[in-house]
Amino acid sequence: MSRPRTFDLRAQPGFAFIALFTFFMLYLPIAALVVYAFNAGDSMAIWEGVSLRWFQAAASNERVQEAALRSAIIAICAASIATTAATMAAIATTRTKPYRGLTFKYAFINQPLMVPEIVTAVALLIVFSRIKVWTGYSGLGYLVAAHAAFCIPFAYLPIRARLESMDLTLERAAADLYATPWKTFRYVTLPLLRPGIIAGFMLAFVISLDDVVITEFVKSGGQDTLPTYMLGQLRRETTPEVNAIATVFLLVSLILVTAFFFINRRKA
Amino acid sequence: MPEKPDRNAIEVRNVSKIFGSGDARFAALDRVSVNIRENEFFTLLGPSGCGKTTLLRLIAGFDFPSEGEIFLYGDDIAPLPPFRRPVNTVFQSYALFPHMTVAQNIGFGLEMLGKPKAEVEARVTQMLKLVRMEQLAGRRTSQISGGQQQRVALARALAPQPKVLLLDEPLSALDYKLRKDMQIELKTLQHETGITFIFVTHDQEEALTMSDRIAVMSAGKILQVGSPRDIYDRPAERFVADFIGESNFLPAAIVSTAGNLATVRLASGAEIPASLPDGFAPKGDVSIVVRPEHAQLAKPEGAALAGTVETVVYLGTDTHFHLKLDSGEPFIVRRQNARGHTDRFVAGNRVGLLIPADSAQVLKD
Numbered sequence: 001m002s003r004p005r006t007f008d009l010r011a012q013p014g015f016a017f018i019a020l021f022t023f024f025m026l027y028l029p030i031a032a033l034v035v036y037a038f039n040a041g042d043s044m045a046i047w048e049g050v051s052l053r054w055f056q057a058a059a060s061n062e063r064v065q066e067a068a069l070r071s072a073i074i075a076i077c078a079a080s081i082a083t084t085a086a087t088m089a090a091i092a093t094t095r096t097k098p099y100r101g102l103t104f105k106y107a108f109i110n111q112p113l114m115v116p117e118i119v120t121a122v123a124l125l126i127v128f129s130r131i132k133v134w135t136g137y138s139g140l141g142y143l144v145a146a147h148a149a150f151c152i153p154f155a156y157l158p159i160r161a162r163l164e165s166m167d168l169t170l171e172r173a174a175a176d177l178y179a180t181p182w183k184t185f186r187y188v189t190l191p192l193l194r195p196g197i198i199a200g201f202m203l204a205f206v207i208s209l210d211d212v213v214i215t216e217f218v219k220s221g222g223q224d225t226l227p228t229y230m231l232g233q234l235r236r237e238t239t240p241e242v243n244a245i246a247t248v249f250l251l252v253s254l255i256l257v258t259a260f261f262f263i264n265r266r267k268a
Numbered sequence: 269m270p271e272k273p274d275r276n277a278i279e280v281r282n283v284s285k286i287f288g289s290g291d292a293r294f295a296a297l298d299r300v301s302v303n304i305r306e307n308e309f310f311t312l313l314g315p316s317g318c319g320k321t322t323l324l325r326l327i328a329g330f331d332f333p334s335e336g337e338i339f340l341y342g343d344d345i346a347p348l349p350p351f352r353r354p355v356n357t358v359f360q361s362y363a364l365f366p367h368m369t370v371a372q373n374i375g376f377g378l379e380m381l382g383k384p385k386a387e388v389e390a391r392v393t394q395m396l397k398l399v400r401m402e403q404l405a406g407r408r409t410s411q412i413s414g415g416q417q418q419r420v421a422l423a424r425a426l427a428p429q430p431k432v433l434l435l436d437e438p439l440s441a442l443d444y445k446l447r448k449d450m451q452i453e454l455k456t457l458q459h460e461t462g463i464t465f466i467f468v469t470h471d472q473e474e475a476l477t478m479s480d481r482i483a484v485m486s487a488g489k490i491l492q493v494g495s496p497r498d499i500y501d502r503p504a505e506r507f508v509a510d511f512i513g514e515s516n517f518l519p520a521a522i523v524s525t526a527g528n529l530a531t532v533r534l535a536s537g538a539e540i541p542a543s544l545p546d547g548f549a550p551k552g553d554v555s556i557v558v559r560p561e562h563a564q565l566a567k568p569e570g571a572a573l574a575g576t577v578e579t580v581v582y583l584g585t586d587t588h589f590h591l592k593l594d595s596g597e598p599f600i601v602r603r604q605n606a607r608g609h610t611d612r613f614v615a616g617n618r619v620g621l622l623i624p625a626d627s628a629q630v631l632k633d
Contacts, residue, residue: 170365170366172363174365175330175349175350176329176330176355176356176357177356177377177380177425178377178428180351180380187380188365191367192367
C-alpha cells in the first residue's frame with residue numbers, strides 16, 4: 001500500500017547536504033572564534049592547549065573595562081530613549097482609525113532599517129561636528145542620541161505587534177468603568193503592554209551594544225565602545241584576547257535573545 | 269415583585285447611526301425611539317445586524333449617534349464619553365482584565381471613581397457574596413471557568429451601582445445547561461439590585477424567559493415593543509411573528525372592524541374574529557397569523573378550514589401535525605401529548621381546523 005504522496009522538502013535530493021553545508025558555513029567561524037578564545041598560546045591560528053588566560057587578560061585590561069562600561073551606559077540610555085519613543089509611536093499608530101498616510105508613517109518610523117548605515121553615519125558625523133564646534137560639548141551624548149535613533153524601529157516592532165494583538169474591548173471596559181483615557185493607559189494598556197516593552201528594550205539594547213559603523217564615525221577621541229576597541233585591536237597585534245571578548249559578547253547576546261523569546265511567547 | 273413606577277430610565281429619541289458615506293452609506297439605526305422604564309428588565313431582540321448592539325453601544329458611549337438624543341433620567345448623555353456615564357456594561361467576551369485578580373477586577377470601577385479604600389473593599393466583598401465567588405477573590409481571571417468569569421463580569425459592572433446595566437449577549441459563550449441557570453440568576457439579580465437592565469440577545473427563548481418587556485428589532489428599526497406575552501400572542505408584523513416562535517400565516521380579507529377586533533374572511537369563506545395591532549385599521553386583503561398550539565384539529569364538517577394531514581411528527585412532549593389546507597397553504601398544528609392518548613389523525617386523513625376566538629392576529633404587513 002502506498003501512502004498518498006505529499007511534497008516533503010526533506011525528501012528532496014541534496015537536502016541534507018545543502019542544510020549541513022549552510023549550518024557549517026554559518027557556525028564554523030563562530031565555533032573557531034570561541035575555541036581559540038581558550039587557546040593557551042599567543043596566536044589566533046595555532047592551537048597550544050586549553051587555558052583561561054585570555055579571559056583573565058581581557059578582564060584585567062583597563063581599556064577593555066572602560067570600553068565595556070561605556071558600551072553598557074550607551075546601550076542602556078539609548079535603549080531607554082528608543083523604547084519610550086517607540087512605545088509612544090506604537091500607540092499613536094495602532095490606537096487610531098486607519099487614515100491615508102499611515103503606511104507612510106510606518107515606513108518613516110522604520111527608516112533606519114532601510115537607509116544604509118554608512119549614510120546615516122556620515123550624515124551624523126557632519127551634523128555633530130558642527131554642533132560640537134558651536135556648543136563645545138563633546139561627551140557621550142552624541143553616541144547616545146545616534147544609538148537611540150537607529151534603535152527605535154527595533155523597539156517599535158515588538159511593541160506594535162503586542163498592541164495589535166491586544167483585545168480592544170479591555171480598554172473599552174476600563175472606559176466603561178469610569179477610567180479616563182490616561183487612567184485606562186496607566187492601569188490597563190501599559191501593564192498588558194509590558195512584555196512587548198521589555199522585549200523592545202532588550203532588542204534595542206543588543207542592537208546598540210553591537211554597533212560599529214555609526215559609533216566609529218560619531219565617537220570622539222577616547223570614546224571607544226567594546227566593538228570599536230576590538231576593531232582597533234585587530235588592526236595592531238592580534239591575540240586571542242579579542243576572541244575572549246567576542247565570546248563573552250556572544251554569551252550576553254544569547255542570554256538576551258533567549259529571554260526575548262520567552263517574554264514574547266507569553267501572550268496575554 | 270416591587271412596584272414598577274412609570275419613570276423612564278432611558279429615553280431614546282429619533283436616534284440614527286449612519287456608517288460610511290455615498291454608496292457605502294448604511295444606517296445601522298434608522299430613527300429609533302424607545303423608552304426604557306426604571307427598574308425593568310428590557311431586552312433588545314433581533315437577528316445579527318439588526319442594530320441592537322449598535323443601540324447598546326450608543327447608550328454605553330462607545331459610539332455616538334449621527335442624529336437624535338439619548339436621555340438618562342432626563343439628561344442628554346449622547347455626547348458624553350463612556351467614563352462620564354453612570355452606566356456599566358457586561359461584555360459578550362467578558363473583557364476581564366487578565367493582569368488583575370477577581371477582586372481587583374470587581375473593585376476597578378470604584379477605584380476609578382476615587383472611592384475610599386475601605387468602601388471599595390466592603391463593596392467588593394458584598395459583590396463577591398452576591399455572585400457567590402468569595403472563595404475565588406484572589407484568583408487570576410484566567411484561572412476560573414467560563415461561568416465564573418461571567419459572574420465576575422457581572423459583579424464588576426454592578427459594583428459601582430450604575431443607574432442602568434447593559435448586557436451584550438453575555439450568555440452566548442456558555443453551554444446550554446449553564447445558560448439556563450444564568451438566565452434565572454440574572455433575573456433574580458435584577459430583582460435584588462433593583463437596577464434597570466438592558467439586555468441584548470438574538471435568542472428569542474432567552475428574551476421570553478427573562479424580560480419584562482422586549483423590543484424586536486430588524487434592519488435598524490424597532491418593530492414592536494411589549495411584554496413577552498404581547499410579543500408572542502399579538503405580533504404586529506410578519507417579521508416579529510416569524511422571528512419569535514413558530515407561525516402559520518394565512519391570507520384573509522377584512523369584513524368589518526370594531527376597535528381592536530376585526531372579523532376576517534378566510535380563503536374557505538369562513539369568517540372568524542381576529543385581533544388588530546394597536547392603532548391599525550386595515551381594509552381589504554391582509555395576512556393573519558395563528559400559533560400552532562392555538563389551532564385545534566376537528567372533523568372536517570363545520571370547521572373554519574379543512575385540509576389533509578401530510579405528516580405527523582412525534583416530539584415527546586407534543587406532536588406536530590403538518591397539514592395542507594384545501595386552499596394550498598401549509599399549516600402546522602401542535603398538540604400536547606397526554607398519557608393514554610391515541611391519535612385519531614394519521615397522514616392522509618381529511619381534517620378540519622378550528623381557530624378559537626382570540627387566537628388569530630392581523631398583521632400590519
